[in-house]
Amino acid sequence: MDDTERDRAADGGDATTVREGDPDELVAVMRVFDAGLLEADAGEVRDRLAAGDCLVAETSGRVVGALALDGDYVDAVAASPSRRGRGVGTQLVRAALDRRGRLVADFDGGVRPFYEALGFDIEERNGGEGRFRGVLRDE
CATH class of the missing domain: 3.30.70 (Alpha-Beta Plaits)
Structure with a gap:
């Protein structure tokens, strides 16, 4: 079983993918950070999204995790409550490490x-x- 198959099995058949966030996803990203009880500033997150410094984890077209970077500093990382413990945060950190x-x-x-x-x-x-x-x- 490869990594994609493992991710798909852990997600009940829907693979989680990590990609660069889009500025139009600000509300979805803020919901993830808010659910993680993080004190993320929406203006700063908007700037990170616009600069390509915010990664999102997506399952079935829905943002289920997010990570905001400031250079090599992880400003915030969180997964939706329903996805915690399923490797979403790990995927986000690994993708950020690959970039930085x-x-x-x-x-x-x-x-x-x-x-x-x-x-x-x-x-x-x-x-x-x-x-x-x-x-x-x-x-």
Whole structure:
């Protein structure tokens, strides 16, 4: 079974694809970020979409995940609640890494396992206040 077949099986028959987001998808992307309880600014997300720095995961024509980049910095990454735990976030991060070759992310302890599973080198920030920074390099 290849990666596409695995994705299709995990999605109940509908493959999830990752592509560059379109500025017309601002509302869909913001819904994903809002559902992930991320404090993403709509103006900044609009700018990322216009610059080609926002990736979306799509299943059956619907945006089910999004990742916004600022250079090599992951500004936000989230999957729709119905798609969490199905590899959507992983697909988005891998696609971003393919584009940038290196990614940096700041996050709290609640999502540390996600970043660890992807292979980020993680260090604690701000003297142990539960915030972390991770770096992932394409090797």
